[in-house]
Amino acid sequence: MSGTDTYIISSQIYYDTFNTCYKRIVTIDRMPAGNLATITRRLTNAKLSEFKQSTPCCPTERCIFAIYNPSTGADDLLTVEDQGLFISYLITNGYAINTALTELTLKNQIKSEKQIMYVISK
Secondary structure, eight states: OOSOOEEEEEEEEEEETTTTEEEEEEEESSOOSGGGGGGEEEEEOOOSOTTOOOOSSSOOOSEEEEEBOTTTOTTSBOBGGGHHHHHHHHHHTTOEEOHHHHHHHHHSOOOOSSEEEEEEEO
């Protein structure tokens, strides 16, 4: 891609099958370009409830792009509690948080399991 790439960073509940617990992890809307791709991985999104069914009008995402903790390695998902570390990573690697687009995006009342945190650009 040429020019500026813009991504939406969100948080969502994820069931960690290895540790058998729920976590609020940091995700991105698609696979990013640049250094951020090295800490981003596609994961299968497990169903959080047996009562939650995917329908044509309300599809459930089967895959998500999860961000991993840049300081602890590729097996440690980044949680919302570690977002300060993530913001430092973004700044160090030339990404910027776009506050105007973040505010505009947050004003949209779209119902989703994801909670938008901010919009970033590179």
